[in-house]
Amino acid sequence: xxxxxxxxxxxxxxxxxxxxxxxxxxxxxxxxxxxxxxxxxxxxxxxxxxxxxxxxxxxxxxxxxxxxxxxxxxxxxxxxxxxxxxxxxxxxxxxxxxxxxxxxxxxxxxxxxxxxxxxxxxxxxxxxxxxxxxxxxxxxxxxxxxxxxxxxxxxxxxxxxxxxxxxxxxxxxxxxxxxxxxxxxxxxxxxxxxxxxxxxxxxxxx
Amino acid sequence: xxxxxxxxxxxxxxxxxxxxxxxxxxxxxxxxxxxxxxxxxxxxxxxxxxxxxxxxxxxxxxxxxxxxxxxxxxxxxxxxxxxxxxxxxxxxxxxxxxxxxxxxxxxxxxxxxxxxxxxxxxxxxxxxxxxxxxxxxxxxxxxxxxxxxxxxxxxxxxxxxxxxxxxxxxxxxxxxxxxxxxxxxxxxxxxxxxxxxxxxxxxxxx
Amino acid sequence: xxxxxxxxxxxxxxxxxxxxxxxxxxxxxxxxxxxxxxxxxxxxxxxxxxxxxxxxxxxxxxxxxxxxxxxxxxxxxxxxxxxxxxxxxxxxxxxxxxxxxxxxxxxxxxxxxxxxxxxxxxxxxxxxxxxxxxxxxxxxxxxxxxxxxxxxxxxxxxxxxxxxxxxxxxxxxxxxxxxxxxxxxxxxxxxxxxxxxxxxxxxxxx
Amino acid sequence: xxxxxxxxxxxxxxxxxxxxxxxxxxxxxxxxxxxxxxxxxxxxxxxxxxxxxxxxxxxxxxxxxxxxxxxxxxxxxxxxxxxxxxxxxxxxxxxxxxxxxxxxxxxxxxxxxxxxxxxxxxxxxxxxxxxxxxxxxxxxxxxxxxxxxxxxxxxxxxxxxxxxxxxxxxxxxxxxxxxxxxxxxxxxxxxxxxxxxxxxxxxxxx
DNA sequence: CCGTAACCGAGACGGTACGTCACGTCTTGAG
DNA sequence: CTCAAGACGTGACGTACCGTCTCGGTTACGG
Numbered sequence: 107x108x109x110x111x112x113x114x115x116x117x118x119x120x121x122x123x124x125x126x127x128x129x130x131x132x133x134x135x136x137x138x139x140x141x142x143x144x145x146x147x148x149x150x151x152x153x154x155x156x157x158x159x160x161x162x163x164x165x166x167x168x169x170x171x172x173x174x175x176x177x178x179x180x181x182x183x184x185x186x187x188x189x190x191x192x193x194x195x196x197x198x199x200x201x202x203x204x205x206x207x208x209x210x211x212x213x214x215x216x217x218x219x220x221x222x223x224x225x226x227x228x229x230x231x232x233x234x235x236x237x238x239x240x241x242x243x244x245x246x247x248x249x250x251x252x253x254x255x256x257x258x259x260x261x262x263x264x265x266x267x268x269x270x271x272x273x274x275x276x277x278x279x280x281x282x283x284x285x286x287x288x289x290x291x292x293x294x295x296x297x298x299x300x301x302x303x304x305x306x307x308x309x310x311x312x
Numbered sequence: 313x314x315x316x317x318x319x320x321x322x323x324x325x326x327x328x329x330x331x332x333x334x335x336x337x338x339x340x341x342x343x344x345x346x347x348x349x350x351x352x353x354x355x356x357x358x359x360x361x362x363x364x365x366x367x368x369x370x371x372x373x374x375x376x377x378x379x380x381x382x383x384x385x386x387x388x389x390x391x392x393x394x395x396x397x398x399x400x401x402x403x404x405x406x407x408x409x410x411x412x413x414x415x416x417x418x419x420x421x422x423x424x425x426x427x428x429x430x431x432x433x434x435x436x437x438x439x440x441x442x443x444x445x446x447x448x449x450x451x452x453x454x455x456x457x458x459x460x461x462x463x464x465x466x467x468x469x470x471x472x473x474x475x476x477x478x479x480x481x482x483x484x485x486x487x488x489x490x491x492x493x494x495x496x497x498x499x500x501x502x503x504x505x506x507x508x509x510x511x512x513x514x515x516x517x518x
Numbered sequence: 519x520x521x522x523x524x525x526x527x528x529x530x531x532x533x534x535x536x537x538x539x540x541x542x543x544x545x546x547x548x549x550x551x552x553x554x555x556x557x558x559x560x561x562x563x564x565x566x567x568x569x570x571x572x573x574x575x576x577x578x579x580x581x582x583x584x585x586x587x588x589x590x591x592x593x594x595x596x597x598x599x600x601x602x603x604x605x606x607x608x609x610x611x612x613x614x615x616x617x618x619x620x621x622x623x624x625x626x627x628x629x630x631x632x633x634x635x636x637x638x639x640x641x642x643x644x645x646x647x648x649x650x651x652x653x654x655x656x657x658x659x660x661x662x663x664x665x666x667x668x669x670x671x672x673x674x675x676x677x678x679x680x681x682x683x684x685x686x687x688x689x690x691x692x693x694x695x696x697x698x699x700x701x702x703x704x705x706x707x708x709x710x711x712x713x714x715x716x717x718x719x720x721x722x723x724x
Numbered sequence: 725x726x727x728x729x730x731x732x733x734x735x736x737x738x739x740x741x742x743x744x745x746x747x748x749x750x751x752x753x754x755x756x757x758x759x760x761x762x763x764x765x766x767x768x769x770x771x772x773x774x775x776x777x778x779x780x781x782x783x784x785x786x787x788x789x790x791x792x793x794x795x796x797x798x799x800x801x802x803x804x805x806x807x808x809x810x811x812x813x814x815x816x817x818x819x820x821x822x823x824x825x826x827x828x829x830x831x832x833x834x835x836x837x838x839x840x841x842x843x844x845x846x847x848x849x850x851x852x853x854x855x856x857x858x859x860x861x862x863x864x865x866x867x868x869x870x871x872x873x874x875x876x877x878x879x880x881x882x883x884x885x886x887x888x889x890x891x892x893x894x895x896x897x898x899x900x901x902x903x904x905x906x907x908x909x910x911x912x913x914x915x916x917x918x919x920x921x922x923x924x925x926x927x928x929x930x
Numbered sequence: 931c932c933g934t935a936a937c938c939g940a941g942a943c944g945g946t947a948c949g950t951c952a953c954g955t956c957t958t959g960a961g
Numbered sequence: 962c963t964c965a966a967g968a969c970g971t972g973a974c975g976t977a978c979c980g981t982c983t984c985g986g987t988t989a990c991g992g
Contacts, residue, residue: 140429145952156965161954211428218491219421222414223346228494236492256513270493271504272513275481278488282480285424286442286487288434289476298477306512307462307478323941324983330943351973362944367975529967530957536969552841557947568970573949620840627837630903634829635758640906648904668925682905683916684925687893690900694892697836698854698899700846701888710889718924719808719874719890735936736988742938763978774939779980 127153128160132174136209141171141216168220168227175213176234178204184242190250194300195293197242198280202291205284215285236273243269243276275303326369333359334366338380342415347377347422374426374433381419382440384410390448396456400506401499403448404486408497411490421491442479449475449482481509532575539565540572544586548621553583553628580632580639587625588646590616596654602662606712607705609654610692614703617696627697648685655681655688687715738781745771746778750792754827759789759834786838786845793831794852796822802860808868812918813911815860816898820909823902833903854891861887861894893921 131152135144146167150157164170181204185196204210214235221228247269250256259265279299283291291299337358341350352373356363370376387410391402410416420441427434453475456462465471485505489497497505543564547556558579562569576582593616597608616622626647633640659681662668671677691711695703703711749770753762764785768775782788799822803814822828832853839846865887868874877883897917901909909917 141425147952159964208428212425215421215425215428219347219418219425222417222421222491231492232494267504271501271508274488274493275485275505275508277492278484278486279481280484281488282484285428286437286483287476287480288438295477298473299481302477302481302512304512304514306508306510306515308510309512322939326942353973365943528959528965532968553837559947571969623840624837627833627840631759631830631833631837634826634833634903643904644906679916683913683920686900686905687897687917687920689904690896690898691893692896694896694899697840698849698895699888699892700850707889710885711893714889714893714924716924716926718920718922718927720922721924734990738937765978777938
């Protein structure tokens with residue numbers, strides 16, 4: 107006969123599941139509490155884990171939140187809608203949808219704020235969020251070039267700089283719209299943005 | 313006849329000097345400590361003021377930092393450099409210079425992060441930072457229209473939406489470049505950005 | 519079979535040394551500062567302990583001071599000096615000596631004052647100070663009855679009421695002499711008091 | 725030529741009504757809040773008076789409360805009930821009734837506690853409360869001597885010491901019964917106390 | 931009957947302590 | 962060894978009063 111007090115308490119290796127549980131608990135806490143009221147003690151409780159376990163794996167709140175948020179952006183997919191404009195609209199809408207989620211908004215901006223004073227954190231964000239999603243720009247450009255919508259790049263260095271710039275413009279615009287202007291990046295806005303991005307301000311309005 | 317709610321309230325009036333000292337101390341603390349390690353007690357000490365004085369005037373850290381940061385952006389001026397492209401480059405460089413300052417970076421992002429869970433704070437940011445600087449877009453466009461570089465708008469509502477969009481694109485791009493990509497928004501970058509903004513991606517690269 | 523609410527609770531156990539250090543620090547602070555200027559932060563510092571540790575164990579200043587003061591009265595011993603009068607004089611002098619100590623004066627009166635508005639505190643004082651020392655009256659009476667100096671009680675309830683009354687008279691007189699009249703309860707006063715207690719006012723003065 | 729330190733000082737005289745209002749407000753606050761939660765700001769508000777007015781007249785909370793409480797004991801009257809025992813019972817019951825009032829309990833004990841560390845306060849209490857009520861002992865003794873219930877004193881110094889002792893015993897017993905034992909000093913208790921006071925413990929119980 | 935000096939209310943000020951909370955570390959017992 | 966539980970020292974929080982200090986305004990004497 108077994109002890110009543112340990113119905114599911116079967117032995118050792120929880121270690122593997124713990125990481126996922128902690129990151130999920132972190133996102134849940136971000137939704138409910140926001141970054142500044144999120145506490146590691148609370149995350150540990152939600153994840154059914156001791157505080158010490160948590161500190162064994164992450165240096166602190168910032169690192170934990172970066173990892174928890176980074177996973178969110180891996181859902182992004184570049185759709186094939188037949189034209190560059192439509193592809194951009196599609197991916198920007200996806201990005202806007204993710205940024206509209208409270209755990210993304212609150213967590214992302216906070217760690218970026220923290221990263222201004224923490225070189226290691228800045229690098230962690232760049233590597234696991236920014237660089238990781240830059241693939242979308244590269245794929246999109248390649249596809250547009252294949253379609254003949256964009257000219258082929260000649261100098262690879264120049265190509266890289268341009269990709270970075272486009273990423274800054276696209277991601278920056280959505281972030282600013284969503285968080286600073288506090289307006290939804292909805293279909294209408296995305297259409298207008300895409301037109302400006304592709305044709306510029308100088309072109310006469312249709 | 314005078315207002316019944318007396319023009320000079322009873323009791324000792326609030327020290328005018330204190331406000332300025334507190335905001336300056338807040339910026340100094342942001343530079344040295346960053347947002348998350350900034351404490352109101354420390355700000356009070358730096359300003360030579362009691363903590364209670366600080367709480368009498370601001371609801372908390374967030375509101376204080378918004379006010380302290382908002383003042384930074386009032387330095388922005390739209391230069392008249394003779395062409396729309398040059399004007400944009402000029403103002404974007406100024407904006408980039410301000411955003412490069414540690415008190416702006418750390419403070420601005422953090423309050424935006426907080427604002428995702430605080431409607432009043434979001435409105436405060438919009439009013440005292442975002443809307444306040446939108447004037448630059450409006451002036452710039454008017455000047456470009458006077459020069460014939462941009463067509464006159466026909467529908468005022470459409471004009472307003474476009475101004476908002478341009479502001480999101482410009483400010484967003486600088487913010488993303490500076491904070492997410494963690495690269496300087498230097499003259500070269502600003503030139504590239506301005507070209508994309510004015511002519512779009514579709515135009516063949518020179 | 520063991521208790522289900524485990525005999526040794528989980529987690530790090532409370533430091534045994536801390537309790538003693540805190541009570542000693544409390545008495546030291548009472549001596550130096552008195553009750554009203556005693557702060558829990560200061561007690562914690564003196565005891566080499568964090569403020570939170572203190573709050574984990576006591577509900578507040580009052581409860582802490584009661585415990586610190588209660589220990590003082592446990593020194594009281596009923597001497598055997600051969601006669602009821604001599605025994606009373608001996609114990610009253612001891613009691614006066616304790617009450618003359620600043621930590622006792624200041625602390626005891628203050629918590630009694632507080633207890634007028636706090637039922638739980640009143641009960642704590644009664645249990646850990648008043649009832650605890652009533653033993654002296656009971657022992658003294660038993661000894662005097664053994665010597666034939668006092669008649670045996672017949673009704674136990676009456677005996678209890680009388681013991682309470684004697685305790686009120688003895689302790690009250692010393693308290694009043696020491697604190698209200700602010701005069702020392704010295705040997706001469708104790709002798710006079712004992713004579714009145716034993717023979718009453720009506721007896722002609724020798 | 726007039727005195728330079730004018731007999732009636734120049735300027736607006738202090739409001740006579742304010743003093744009474746403040747003392748009444750102090751007692752009301754003692755009833756509602758007790759000593760430790762009584763604040764001078766609150767007393768000022770209750771009295772319809774500015775805090776500064778209050779500080780102009782009293783040095784602090786302690787002095788104010790002494791004055792407020794002292795007035796309570798001036799109600800005490802020595803009744804003429806025909807015998808020493810009956811007179812004592814009468815006055816002790818009156819004293820017990822006053823001490824049962826929350827403003828007396830809370831305020832009196834607290835200032836006595838404070839007085840253990842403040843010579844001036846100790847003297848103020850002695851003068852305006854203790855000495856002031858000692859008259860009851862003197863009158864009572866004189867009346868009992870006139871009736872032949874007590875012998876005449878021969879040495880005036882001895883007489884004074886005895887009066888002090890009796891006051892300590894009587895007042896102390898009531899205080900201890902009421903506040904330390906936290907039991908009512910009701911008629912039955914007062915009768916028992918009076919019998920012990922007059923005949924002593926050695927006398928066999930009737 | 932007018933000046934003036936001390937009073938008054940209101941309330942902001944620099945402080946101190948409060949009691950709470952989260953931090954990140956540590957110490958225990960169980961497995 | 963790793964884990965959960967939880968106590969620990971530290972330090973900031975936001976609040977409440979302290980006693981002091983301006984303020985503008987109001988008496989009531991005394992010249």
